[in-house]
Amino acid sequence: MRRSVxxxxxxxxxxxxxxLFGTGRKGxxxxxxxxxxxxxxxxDNFSFGPVELTVxxxxxxxxINRDDIPHTVVSTDDSKTFKSKVLDTDEKFSFTFxxxxxxxxxxxxxxxxxxxxxxx
Amino acid sequence: xxxxxxxxxxxxxxxxxxxxxxxxIALFIIGVLFDFLAQWKKQRLLAAAAYYNLLVAAIxxxxxxxxxxxxxxxxxxxxxxxxxxxxxLVMGCASSALICVVxxxxxxxxxxxxxxxxxxxxPIEAVAVVIVALTGHLGGFLSGVNGPG
Numbered sequence: 001m002r003r004s005v006x007x008x009x010x011x012x013x014x015x016x017x018x019x020l021f022g023t024g025r026k027g028x029x030x031x032x033x034x035x036x037x038x039x040x041x042x043x044d045n046f047s048f049g050p051v052e053l054t055v056x057x058x059x060x061x062x063x064i065n066r067d068d069i070p071h072t073v074v075s076t077d078d079s080k081t082f083k084s085k086v087l088d089t090d091e092k093f094s095f096t097f098x099x100x101x102x103x104x105x106x107x108x109x110x111x112x113x114x115x116x117x118x119x120x
Numbered sequence: 121x122x123x124x125x126x127x128x129x130x131x132x133x134x135x136x137x138x139x140x141x142x143x144x145i146a147l148f149i150i151g152v153l154f155d156f157l158a159q160w161k162k163q164r165l166l167a168a169a170a171y172y173n174l175l176v177a178a179i180x181x182x183x184x185x186x187x188x189x190x191x192x193x194x195x196x197x198x199x200x201x202x203x204x205x206x207x208x209l210v211m212g213c214a215s216s217a218l219i220c221v222v223x224x225x226x227x228x229x230x231x232x233x234x235x236x237x238x239x240x241x242x243p244i245e246a247v248a249v250v251i252v253a254l255t256g257h258l259g260g261f262l263s264g265v266n267g268p269g
Contacts, residue, residue, distance in 0.1 A: 046264045069262060070205055072196070086196055088203050108195040110264050111135060 005106065033076070038094075043107075044073050048115035057119055060096040065089055071113065090094045093111060133241040137226050138263050142182055147177035148219050152245045155226075159242065166235070170224050178223040181216040188212060204262055211255040218248035 006026065037059050042049045044066040055061065063073045065087040071085040073093050081103055084093035097119040107113040151173030160165035192198060192209070203208055225241045 037127075037171070061261065069264070070203060085199055086205065112264075 054118040062094040071107045144180040174223040208258040215252045
């Protein structure tokens with residue numbers, strides 16, 4: 001009887017502990033996402049990845065060129081919000097989006113390469 | 121986008137440099153081929169065909185160089201180039217200059233009514249074809265002709 005009570009207690013403690021551990025992890029992931037204010041767009045094989053990115057206001061988006069050839073990141077909205085210099089392999093360009101809206105962009109060397117940042 | 125804005129028409133999604141570049145490349149290479157054939161077969165008709173191809177090739181380099189330099193100045197805001205872009209610019213200028221030099225050698229001979237064209241033009245033409253081909257290869261690499269889409 002004592003033994004079965006002990007095993008049941010141990011099992012309950014294990015389940016409770018795992019639950020707490022799981023909740024804690026979940027909480028830490030959520031807070032990391034909330035705190036994270038940088039996002040990355042990879043340029044590779046003549047395309048932006050992800051093509052469409054949705055971010056909260058205040059997020060800094062970094063484009064990194066992983067392609068073998070140079071690319072640019074140029075917004076196509078009327079006010080030309082951002083424009084990078086020519087990015088060679090492994091070079092980066094960052095821009096912080098302080099206003100909500102949709103920001104389409106393209107590579108001015110390869111106009112078929114397009115992408116979009118949606119700031120909410 | 122304004123349809124009559126010169127920047128809109130020439131660059132960005134309507135980049136003309138990559139379209140126009142095919143004319144001098146094709147005309148020059150076929151002009152050199154005709155010239156080599158004319159030299160080999162001793163045919164005036166082939167030499168005339170070579171001359172006119174080289175003439176149009178030299179003329180076609182003008183809009184190509186202009187659109188290339190304007191694209192650099194407008195699209196890339198004239199920033200200091202490096203790597204493949206710089207190599208393409210330098211080799212493009214060298215190619216254009218060589219095309220014009222080759223045409224000029226032919227023109228000078230025609231003006232002077234020389235029966236035989238100078239022999240030194242042939243190695244110059246051969247070197248020019250190689251440089252034009254390398255420049256075109258770099259341009260194709262830059263424009264992503266082998267890329268998706």
